[in-house]
Amino acid sequence: MAQILSPLPGTFYRSASPDQPPFKADGDDVAVGDVIGLIEVMKSFHEVKSDVAGKNVQFVTDNEEPVMAGAVLADLS
Amino acid sequence: MAVKIISPGLSTTVQDLGRPGYYHLGIPLSGGMDRFALRAANMLVGNDESAAVLEAVFMGPEVEFTTAATVAVTGASLPPKLNGAELATWEAFPVRPGDRLSFGFLKSGARVYIAVSGGIDVPVTLGSRSTYTLGALGGHEGRALKAGDELPLGEGTGGKGTGGKGSLPEALRRQPGNPAELRMLPGLYWHRITAEAGKQFFADTWKVAPEADRIGYRFKGGTPLDFVPREQPFGAGSNPSNIVDACYPYGSIQVPGGTEPIVLHRDAVSGGGYMMLGCVISADMDLIGQLQPHSPARFTEVSMDQALAARHDRKAALARLRAHLGR
Incomplete structure (x- = not known):
C-alpha cells in the first residue's frame, strides 16, 4: 500500500478554496503528479503532488488540519 | 567552482551573519535565523564563521557540485543525502564534482545551514552577502534561489572539519525544547x-x-x-x-x-x-x-x-x- 506524505509542516487543505470541490474525493484514482491538496505555510500555499500512483485514495488527514513534514496525508491501494 | 541549484526547496537563500548598521535606515539585519548553527556549519568545513551559506526552511533543496569541496549541514534535523545515500547532520563530508546533495523529510527543527568550503561567493552588498528578499537586496540577485541558479564558491579547499570525530555531540548543538x-x-x-x-x-x-x-x-x-x-x-x-x-x-x-x-x-x-x-x-x-x-x-x-x-x-x-x- 502506497502513502502520500506531506513534504512540509503547515495546514493541509483538500480544495483550492472553500467553495471548490476537493482535488480528490475518497475512492478516486491518483496518478503520479496529481495535485491532492495544498499546504499553507509562510503566507503561501504549496501544491502537494503525489509521487506515487494508486487506486482508491483514502485521506487520513482532514481539511484544515495542522500537519508535520512527513505526516501521512492519504493511503492508496 | 560552483554550486548548481537543481531544485530550490521551499525557500532557500544565501545568508551569512547579517548586515548590521543600517537598521536606522530601514534595512534590516538579515543573516541566518539560527546563527549558532550557521557558525557551526562554517567551522565544520574550515570556513571563517562569517562565510555565506545556504539557509533552507522546512524542505531541502537539491544541489549539484561542480568542484571537490567539504560540506556540512547543521541546524534542523533534515537528513542530507549525497547521491541518495543518507548522511548525518552536524558533520563534515567530502563531495566530488558531479555529486548531488538532496534531503529527506524534516524530522525536527525548521532551518538547515548548508556550508561549502570556500563559502558562497555572491557579491557583498552593504557589508554582507545575506539575502533580504523583501528589499531585493544581497544574496543571489536579491531573491530566493531558483532551479538553474549557479552560485560561485570562494577560495579554500576545506579545513579540518570534524577531523574524523564524527558528528558534533548533542551537547554542543542547540534545539528548542517542547514547549x-x-x-x-x-x-x-x-x-x-x-x-x-x-x-x-x-x-x-x-x-x-x-x-x-x-x-x-x-x-x-x-x-x-x-x-x-x-x-x-x-x-x-x-x-x-x-x-x-x-x-x-x-x-x-x-x-x-x-x-x-x-x-x-x-x-x-x-x-x-x-x-x-x-x-x-x-x-x-x-x-x-x-x-x-x-x-x-x-x-x-x-x-x-x-x-x-x-x-x-x-x-x-x-x-x-x-x-x-x-x-
Missing part, C-alpha cells in the same frame, strides 16, 4: 497592559502560526491582552495596541489588536505604530529560527542581569564548539 522557552525582557510599553494580562501572557502556552517567517514569528492560541484604558495620544491609531510610531528593535514583541504576539526577526521592519511588550533576549533568538508551525512556546520573564548572563552563556557555548573543533 520552547523564550526568555523576554519587558520593555517601555509594558505598563499599557493590565497586571492580570501580564501574568496571563507568561502563563499561556502559545503556538507558532503557519505564517511565521524571516520577518517575524507570529504566535497564537493565548489569551487576548487587556489594555489599561487611556485616551489615545495624538498620532497613535485608535486601537489600544497602537502607539505613536516608534523604533522596533530586533526581537521586539508586538501584539496587533492585543491578540497574537509577533516577534520581529532578521528581516523585520524597523518601526511602526504597535506597542511592544518587550524583547526576546538575544540568547534565544536562534531558537525561534528552529520553530515549526503549530509548535508550542512559552515566554518567560527575565531581568537585564539574567539576559546578560544568558548572552555570556551563549558565548561560552560557542567557545566550547571552537575548542572541540581545535579552532
Whole structure:
C-alpha cells in the first residue's frame, strides 16, 4: 500500500478554496503528479503532488488540519 | 567552482551573519535565523564563521557540485543525502564534482545551514552577502534561489572539519525544547497592559502560526491582552495596541489588536505604530529560527542581569564548539 506524505509542516487543505470541490474525493484514482491538496505555510500555499500512483485514495488527514513534514496525508491501494 | 541549484526547496537563500548598521535606515539585519548553527556549519568545513551559506526552511533543496569541496549541514534535523545515500547532520563530508546533495523529510527543527568550503561567493552588498528578499537586496540577485541558479564558491579547499570525530555531540548543538522557552525582557510599553494580562501572557502556552517567517514569528492560541484604558495620544491609531510610531528593535514583541504576539526577526521592519511588550533576549533568538508551525512556546520573564548572563552563556557555548573543533 502506497502513502502520500506531506513534504512540509503547515495546514493541509483538500480544495483550492472553500467553495471548490476537493482535488480528490475518497475512492478516486491518483496518478503520479496529481495535485491532492495544498499546504499553507509562510503566507503561501504549496501544491502537494503525489509521487506515487494508486487506486482508491483514502485521506487520513482532514481539511484544515495542522500537519508535520512527513505526516501521512492519504493511503492508496 | 560552483554550486548548481537543481531544485530550490521551499525557500532557500544565501545568508551569512547579517548586515548590521543600517537598521536606522530601514534595512534590516538579515543573516541566518539560527546563527549558532550557521557558525557551526562554517567551522565544520574550515570556513571563517562569517562565510555565506545556504539557509533552507522546512524542505531541502537539491544541489549539484561542480568542484571537490567539504560540506556540512547543521541546524534542523533534515537528513542530507549525497547521491541518495543518507548522511548525518552536524558533520563534515567530502563531495566530488558531479555529486548531488538532496534531503529527506524534516524530522525536527525548521532551518538547515548548508556550508561549502570556500563559502558562497555572491557579491557583498552593504557589508554582507545575506539575502533580504523583501528589499531585493544581497544574496543571489536579491531573491530566493531558483532551479538553474549557479552560485560561485570562494577560495579554500576545506579545513579540518570534524577531523574524523564524527558528528558534533548533542551537547554542543542547540534545539528548542517542547514547549520552547523564550526568555523576554519587558520593555517601555509594558505598563499599557493590565497586571492580570501580564501574568496571563507568561502563563499561556502559545503556538507558532503557519505564517511565521524571516520577518517575524507570529504566535497564537493565548489569551487576548487587556489594555489599561487611556485616551489615545495624538498620532497613535485608535486601537489600544497602537502607539505613536516608534523604533522596533530586533526581537521586539508586538501584539496587533492585543491578540497574537509577533516577534520581529532578521528581516523585520524597523518601526511602526504597535506597542511592544518587550524583547526576546538575544540568547534565544536562534531558537525561534528552529520553530515549526503549530509548535508550542512559552515566554518567560527575565531581568537585564539574567539576559546578560544568558548572552555570556551563549558565548561560552560557542567557545566550547571552537575548542572541540581545535579552532
